Amino acid sequence: MNQQSNNPLDEEFDQLVQEQLDLWHVPGLSIAVVDGDQTWAKGYGMATLPSTRVTPSTLFYAGSTTKAFTAAIMAMLVEDNDGYPQVQWDTPISQLIRDDFVLATEYATQQVTVEDALSHRTGLPRHDQALGSTAGGSSSTAVRDIVRQLRHLPLTAELRTKYQYNNAMFIVAAHVIETVTGETLGALLARRIWEPLGMSETYFGLEEARGAEDENPLAHGYAYNYADDDGTYRVIEWMSLADVSGAGSVISSVNDYAKWARALLTGSPALFASPTTVREHLWRARTLLPVDQDGSGSGSGSAFTGPGAYALGWETGVYRGVEFFEHQGGMNAFGAELILIPELQYAVVALGNTAGTSNCAEQTLVYHLIDRKLGKPRFFDWDAKNLALLERGKHEAATAIARFYPSLPSPPLPTTLPLSLYTGTYLHPGYGSVTLYLDETGSSEGGGSSVILRADRNQNTWPEILRFQHVSGDFFVAVSEHDGDYGAIYPSVYPAEFRVGAAGKVIALGVGWEKEMGEEKIWFKY
Incomplete structure (x- = not known):
């Protein structure tokens, strides 16, 4: 990689990276910058604790940045x-x-x-x-x-x-x-994109990446121990990518993503028959994005000018007077950020190894580099925005019962049936099965043991361990433990409800998994 004196990954930037790794408890990340015909790349921190350092060739899950490959x-x-x-x-x-x-x-x-x-x-x-x-x-x-x-x-x-x-x-x-x-998507990506661009550090799925570990080591993903805040991490098992395919199966390095970014910026004839395919098709806005309420969307005091939009595997908008094309990626214990600014022939890619919080660190670092390229001082505080989002998530988790059930009897009503009669397997044709069982390891408010309902959804693409907390009558909240995004910091909480039939037996379980459905639930039959 080019190491000329105008390298933006200098000592000042190194210090900012370390501050971000510490703030967001990210063991390691790598960054590459494409600026015209120059490319710089660097690794920071640890790919595998305690001593394997990140390099520009370290492999990371690239998450939803895969979508741009699928669209291509x-x-x-x-x-x-x-x-x-x-x-x-x-x-x-x-x-x-x-x-x-x-x-x-x-x-x-x-x-x-x-x-x-x-x-x-x-x-x-x-x-x-x-x-x-x-x-x-x-x-x-x-x-x-x-x-x-x-x-x-x-x-x-x-x-x-x-x-x-x-x-x-x-x-x-x-x-x-x-x-x-008649070909697999992985084979097509290799033949039509990765091999022509010389992307020798990019793989489709965990098995392919593990098979190449002798040449290109795969970083481990981690979750920080926020409960004790003691500086320790929990290693997260590498996630199989067989289910997600065109939505998130790519594993790669910043070295290779820099090649991909440059090909898109230049309209590489090695990829597309027409030099206008990227601009007129892949990058043409199709769907307006909702205006964020957290300060990063359009409006007074925001980071962007006007509404953003989604193209085909890319988000697009205007930042400080320049049009950009961007996508984030998040996979269990990994985060990715890729942004391209065609007007400047400029791109930044960042890959990190924590769930959710690596994206927070990457956002600050990526936009810092863009601000420097534009010759402008920082004007938007990404850390404050993301910390506020985390605090809002924690607050929503802590106040879930009051939000879902604003009017409750005092004292709460007992369940219609003994808790043991709610156990068993419930089925939904789209969501599969939920098997409830009694767990006596829960703690009561008095400090003793209590019996609770639990369900292990380990068969799902994004596994969840559910703890059903009784609210009143046959109404509960399902508290989810997972590693997929911010679950390592605060739980996801869903409203849940059982239905008891005329025969006095439970007949259905409803869980409010999908926010877009409002108060409607996904109903599983017993």
């Missing part, structure tokens, strides 16, 4: 009218994978296009807790099973009326690509 492969198919005339941006997906792609309404099934799926405007919300509940076997089998689950998941908006981020639709896109080409 789809663009190649759209360009190839001789080989794949049936694949166009406005092609309904049901015409391409007719047996597998069905949504909750006939209209959505028939009308959702390739472009809709890649721009988060299908009307289907995240439903992330549904992913993986019935998948198994090979990656292709898992992907097909997840696509077939979608017919059982409620829509929460009309088609093309609302931005709703959705990982499952990029899994759908992967299934479309693999079905029409």
